Amino acid sequence: MKFGRIKRQHGRVGGLDKILDQIIKQCPHVSHIVPGQIKVRRGKSPLGLKVQYPTEAGLKCLYIGTGTVQEVFLICTDSEAARQWLVQQEFIRKSED
Numbered sequence: 001m002k003f004g005r006i007k008r009q010h011g012r013v014g015g016l017d018k019i020l021d022q023i024i025k026q027c028p029h030v031s032h033i034v035p036g037q038i039k040v041r042r043g044k045s046p047l048g049l050k051v052q053y054p055t056e057a058g059l060k061c062l063y064i065g066t067g068t069v070q071e072v073f074l075i076c077t078d079s080e081a082a083r084q085w086l087v088q089q090e091f092i093r094k095s096e097d
Helices: 018-024 079-088
Strands: 032-038 049-053 058-063 068-076
Touching: 018 032, 018 058, 018 068, 049 079, 058 079, 068 079
Parallel strands: none
Antiparallel strands: 032 068, 049 058, 058 068
16 A cells, blocks of 8 residues: 555544654654554643654654543654654653653
């Protein structure tokens, strides 16, 4: 299946599209983005993007929205450089390792 730089087949949590568009346009280390599963969440976690762990292809992230969590896979040429870029641009907080 072919798709643009951001896979649009699946639904996305409100507010996520704007963030993904900024990342794909501005980050030189991210080549594609694949939004994943959406889950209902409980708790008081801060809203926003969080890097969960590196994968063979890049980074697995979680986007925490109001009442929901969505997996987001960033396909990267350099995972560590992409993570540092996300911190510098304030898409994620530095304390999230």
